[in-house]
Amino acid sequence: MRAERYSVKRHLACLAGGLSLALALTGCGKGSSSDSGGSDGRTIRFVAAKYDDDTQAYWTALIKDFESANPGYRVNLEVVDWEQMDSKVKTYVQTKQEPDILNYNKFSDFARDGLVHKAQDVVSPKVLADFLPLFRQKAQYEGTQYGLPFISSARMFFYNKDIFAKAGIARPPSTWAEVEADAKKIKQAGYIGLGLPLGPEEAQAEFQIWAMNNGGGWTDASGTWAIDQQANVDTLTYLRKLTKDKVTQPNPETTNRKDVFNQFAQGRIGMLNGAVFMRKGFIDPVDAKLNYGVAPLPSKDGSTHKTLGVQDYLVAFKKGDGSNKAAVKKFLDFFYQKENAAEFVSTEGFLSVTKSAGEVLSSDSRDAAYYKPFVDALSDAEFAPTDDPAWAAVDGAVKQRIGTAVAGGDPAKVLDEIQKTAQKGD
Numbered sequence: 001m002r003a004e005r006y007s008v009k010r011h012l013a014c015l016a017g018g019l020s021l022a023l024a025l026t027g028c029g030k031g032s033s034s035d036s037g038g039s040d041g042r043t044i045r046f047v048a049a050k051y052d053d054d055t056q057a058y059w060t061a062l063i064k065d066f067e068s069a070n071p072g073y074r075v076n077l078e079v080v081d082w083e084q085m086d087s088k089v090k091t092y093v094q095t096k097q098e099p100d101i102l103n104y105n106k107f108s109d110f111a112r113d114g115l116v117h118k119a120q121d122v123v124s125p126k127v128l129a130d131f132l133p134l135f136r137q138k139a140q141y142e143g144t145q146y147g148l149p150f151i152s153s154a155r156m157f158f159y160n161k162d163i164f165a166k167a168g169i170a171r172p173p174s175t176w177a178e179v180e181a182d183a184k185k186i187k188q189a190g191y192i193g194l195g196l197p198l199g200p201e202e203a204q205a206e207f208q209i210w211a212m213n214n215g216g217g218w219t220d221a222s223g224t225w226a227i228d229q230q231a232n233v234d235t236l237t238y239l240r241k242l243t244k245d246k247v248t249q250p251n252p253e254t255t256n257r258k259d260v261f262n263q264f265a266q267g268r269i270g271m272l273n274g275a276v277f278m279r280k281g282f283i284d285p286v287d288a289k290l291n292y293g294v295a296p297l298p299s300k301d302g303s304t305h306k307t308l309g310v311q312d313y314l315v316a317f318k319k320g321d322g323s324n325k326a327a328v329k330k331f332l333d334f335f336y337q338k339e340n341a342a343e344f345v346s347t348e349g350f351l352s353v354t355k356s357a358g359e360v361l362s363s364d365s366r367d368a369a370y371y372k373p374f375v376d377a378l379s380d381a382e383f384a385p386t387d388d389p390a391w392a393a394v395d396g397a398v399k400q401r402i403g404t405a406v407a408g409g410d411p412a413k414v415l416d417e418i419q420k421t422a423q424k425g426d
Contacts, residue, residue, distance in 0.1 A: 041323035043074040044100035044331065047088070049312065050081045051348045052281045058347050066334045073327055083201050083256065086396060098317040100324050101332070105312045105386070107139065107147035112389040115317055119145040122316040122329050127336045134379070135353040138311055141387055147313035148332065149353035151345060154374040154381055155209055155308040157298060158264060158274035161291045163191050167270065172295035175302035176214075176238060179271075183247035186270035193247035195260030195272030196239065198403035202257045204384065204395050205308060207402050209273045211235045212306045212382050213299035218394070218422075219385060225422040227394070228415040236402075236411035238300075243406045253403025258282075265290065273297060275310075276374040280349030294373055309381030311353065351378060390425030397421040 048059050056079045063075045078099070080088050085104065092098045098115065110116040119139065120128060131139075131149050139147030159172045167185040183193025197206050211217055216231030226232075242248050249255055249263065261278055263269045265286035274294070283290050296305035314335075316328045335341060338356035345352050345361065351374060352358040385391050397418045405414040 040072075042072050042327050043076065044324055044327045045076045045078065046101045046103075046331070047078045047080060047092075047099040048103045049085055049105075050079050051277070051350075054347050055079060058344055062335065062340060062344075066331055069334070070330060073330060075331055086399070098319075100317060100319060100328050102315050102317065103150060103312065104315065105310075106392050106395065107313045107315050108141040108387050109389040109392040110315055110317070111141035111144075111146040116146050117316045117318055117325065117328075119148055122325065123148060123332050123336065124329070127333060130336065130338075130354040130356050132353055132355060132358075135311055138383055138386065139313060141389070147315055147386075148336075150312045150314050151348065151350040152312075152353050152378065153276050153310040153350055154378040155205070155273055155275050155297065155310070156373060156377065157271065157295045158278060159271040159293050159295065160191075160264070160267060160269070161293055163189065163267070163270040167191075172271070172293060173298050174296075174305075176298060176300045178302075179298050180242060180245075180247070182271065183242060184245070187247050192249050192263065192269045193271070194242060195264055195269040196242065196248040196252040196406075197255045197257040197260045197272075198239075198252045198406060199254050199256040199259075200399040200403075202399075203402045204398040205310065206257070206273060207235070207398060208382075208384060209297055209308050210239060212308070213297055213304070214238075215300075217382070225390070225394075225419060227422055228412070228419040232415055233412050236405040236415070240406040240411065251407070253407040262286070264292075276351060276371065277349035279370060294370075296377075307377035307381040309378050309383045311383065311386070351375065390422050393425040394418060394422045 046059075046063075048055065050056070056077075059077055059079065063077055066075060067073060089102065089104060092102075093110075093115070107116065128136075128145075135149035135152060136145060139145050139149050141147075157172060163186055164170075164172075164182075167182070167189040169182050169185055173179045173182050179194065186193040197203070208217065211232050214231050214235045216229055216235055218225065218227060220226040220229070239252075243252055249260060249269070260269060260272055261274065261282040264272055264274070264278075265282045267287065267290065283292070297307060299305050314332065316325075316332070319325075335344075336354065338354070338360050341354055342352070342357040342360040345357055351371070352361060384395070401409075401414050401418060405411040
């Protein structure tokens, strides 16, 4: 999205498959900031996460429309890059300067501490009923919905077909042994074999992708934290070997997701774990003709291929005497109108979390072939345990420490440290 306001129809081609997702899941730069709430209860502060260069333009235009339609109401916008978001949010909470509305990837620790409103108090019943059941369920803490589903994403395996052909590789890898063998062939052909982002931006997602496809993960079958389980140790040991064999990019422990996504778009990386928004946010701006494919995420034994699902939220913080609640609800209901929500999803290249936006986006099916595998995979994807308040501390520890396990640290010791963080947060 550029500085001018785009129409929804112009974006419809950007995200087909929204209705398919709805059908599949129904059954199962900064702006100014002010003292949130305002003296009259009509001025609110909104902190939005920056997904790409289009994010600020979208919110600026939407807020202009909202203020025009609701004279006397004002929304002060602050857009924060994801790399700074965790530290920013921590500071907001510690200094009691929380925004009225926050766009974030966690919510349950706020709910546990009584900092945020219940969803039913800040959006209309119509909006609540519009959320797809899977995402509504993932937005609950102790049986009550506090998070407002915002966007969703699914992860798949991306590979460069031209690089594969030069390296003599006929098909995308299914097993970890094939990933290793193919990465070595790609390296011999003069490219980076595997993009492995274990830097602080989103190391938790990259690790979960590999761990869950080795029978591991964050918890055991009973839901108890099991970060130090042997399957996870084996996962990091495998990734460490790839790093030591120099078939990944240099220094995975300090490499963020956007760095390897950009290198893939430039035709420098043969394969990586990618996300649905890669095409819109990274590939098309660099090389819309890049010859690439999308496949299931490889697993250790090749028999089961699990997909990582990701959901971000909006949360509304409680403020003083509650005078901000009416303005918050008015703005949130405005955003969740189907055309507005659909425009954000299509602008950023994500998947819809509401039935109505999915229906809008499905009116043009030209992109169905690209989005279909992500939509299909999301219906039974695995998510991070964001409904556990301890996840906030675990997420931070993983981002800071997990990469050290492939850079020279002991995988078992690193996981043991993170396990202790999880247990402290219980």
